[in-house]
Amino acid sequence: QVQLVESGGGLVQAGGSLRLSCVASGRTFSSYSMGWFRQAPGKERQFVARISLGGFSTRYTDSVKGRFTISRDNAKNTVYLQMNSLKPEDTAVYYCAADIHGSGAYYDIGTYLYWGQGTQVIVSS
Secondary structure: OOEEEEEOOEEEEOOOOEEEEEEEEOOOHHHOEEEEEEEOOOOOOEEEEEEOOOOOOEEEOHHHOOOEEEEEEOOOOEEEEEEOOOOHHHOEEEEEEEEOOOOOOOOOHHHOOEEOOOEEEEEEO
16 A cells, blocks of 8 residues: 655746655555656646656656656655746646556556545646
C-alpha cells in the first residue's frame, strides 16, 4: 500500500510559478517511479511528467517541456513538480501517482496503482 498526499496548488497569474509536492508513505519510496497527471474540467485525466525511482530519468508531455520540472527527494519521500511560465491552459487538478510495478507505458493512467487526492491549480490570464 502507498498513501500519497499532494500540496502546493493555488491561484497564480499567467507567467507565474508554483511548486507542487507529493509526500508518500507506506512502501519504500525509492523502490518505485512516480508520475504527475492533471485533469481539467470536463476533460480526461492526462499525463504530465514522470520520474524514475532513482530520479535519473524523466519524461514530460510536450506541452510542459521546458516549463515544468519533476524531481524527487527519496530521503524525504517526496516528489515535486516545479511549474514555471504557467498558462491558463495549465489550470487543472494535479495528481501524483505511484507506479509500483514498473511495467506499462509511462504515460498510461493504468500503469499507476496509487493516487493522491489532487491539488487544484488555477492560472488566471
